[in-house]
Amino acid sequence: MEVVIVEGPEEVGALAAARIAELVAARPRAVLGVATGSSPLATYRALAARADAGLDLSRVSAFALDEYVGIRRDHPESYHAVVDREVVRPLGLDPALVHVPDGLAADLDAACEDYEAQIVAAGGIDLQLLGIGTNGHIGFNEPTSSLASRTRVKTLAPRTREDNARFFASAEEVPMHCLTQGLGTILDARRALLVAHGAAKARAIAEVVEGPVSSMWPGSVLQLHRRATVVIDEAAASELRLADYYRATVAHRAAVQPGA
Numbered sequence: 249m250e251v252v253i254v255e256g257p258e259e260v261g262a263l264a265a266a267r268i269a270e271l272v273a274a275r276p277r278a279v280l281g282v283a284t285g286s287s288p289l290a291t292y293r294a295l296a297a298r299a300d301a302g303l304d305l306s307r308v309s310a311f312a313l314d315e316y317v318g319i320r321r322d323h324p325e326s327y328h329a330v331v332d333r334e335v336v337r338p339l340g341l342d343p344a345l346v347h348v349p350d351g352l353a354a355d356l357d358a359a360c361e362d363y364e365a366q367i368v369a370a371g372g373i374d375l376q377l378l379g380i381g382t383n384g385h386i387g388f389n390e391p392t393s394s395l396a397s398r399t400r401v402k403t404l405a406p407r408t409r410e411d412n413a414r415f416f417a418s419a420e421e422v423p424m425h426c427l428t429q430g431l432g433t434i435l436d437a438r439r440a441l442l443v444a445h446g447a448a449k450a451r452a453i454a455e456v457v458e459g460p461v462s463s464m465w466p467g468s469v470l471q472l473h474r475r476a477t478v479v480i481d482e483a484a485a486s487e488l489r490l491a492d493y494y495r496a497t498v499a500h501r502a503a504v505q506p507g508a
C-alpha cells in the first residue's frame with residue numbers, strides 16, 4: 249500500500265485530484281468510483297478548479313459507492329443529490345454517464361445485481377475514490393462485512409448512523425439501510441485511492457494500513473489490492489507506527505523512479 253502523508257485536508261484534496269487528473273488526461277473516458285461524505289470534498293473542489301482551468305471530464309463515467317435505502321432522490325442528503333451537487337455539476341460530468349445505486353427500487357437485490365452489471369458493462373472502475381468511517385468501513389461495508397462481498401443491502405452500524413447524524417435534522421432521520429458496493433467490488437477497481445483527514449480517523453487509518461487484514465476493520469482489505477494509495481493529513485496519520493518510513497519512501501521515490 250502506498251501511504252502519502254501531507255499537511256492538512258486541502259493538501260489531501262490537491263494530491264488526490266492530481267492523481268485523478270493524471271488518469272483522465274491519459275484516459276478521457278476513464279471510469280471513476282466516487283465517494284460521498286466530507287472526506288472527498290476537498291478533492292472535488294480541487295478537481296473543479298482543474299475543470300475550470302481546462303481539464304475535460306465530460307466523457308468520464310462515475311459510479312457512486314453507495315446510497316441510502318428509502319430516501320427520496322430530491323432529499324438533499326440522498327447520494328443521488330450529493331453526487332449531483334458535489335461531483336456532476338462542479339466537475340462538468342455528463343449526467344447520463346453517472347450511476348448511483350437505486351435505493352428506492354421495489355426489488356433491492358435486483359437493483360444491486362443490476363449495479364454490478366452496469367460496472368462490468370462500463371469496462372470496470374479505473375479508479376475508486378474512498379473515504380473511511382471511524383469504524384473502518386469503506387463504502388458502507390460495516391465491520392464483519394465479507395471481504396468478498398458484492399453490491400448488496402446493508403444495515404448501517406449504530407456508529408455510522410451517529411457519525412452521519414450531522415447531515416440530517418436528527419440521528420433518527422438517518423436511514424437504517426443502504427445499498428453499497430461490496431469489498432470484492434471495490435477490490436476489482438484497477439486503482440483504489442483512499443483519502444482521510446482529521447484525528448477522528450487516526451485509529452481507523454492505523455488499523456487499515458498497519459493492522460491485520462480483518463473484516464472487523466473492513467478497509468484493511470485494501471492491503472490485498474495491488475494499487476492502493478492512502479492519502480492522509482498529519483492528524484489522520486498520528487497513530488501510524490511507520491509514519492517516518494512512509495515519509496522517507498515518498499521523499500526518496502525519485503531515486504528509484506527517474507522522472508516520477
Ligand code: F6R
Nearest residue numbers: 283284285286287379380381387
Ligand atoms: C460515502 C462512503 C463512506 C464515507 C465514510 C466517511 O460514500 O462510502 O464510506 O466515505 O463514512 O465519511 P466522511 O468522509 O463524511 O467522514
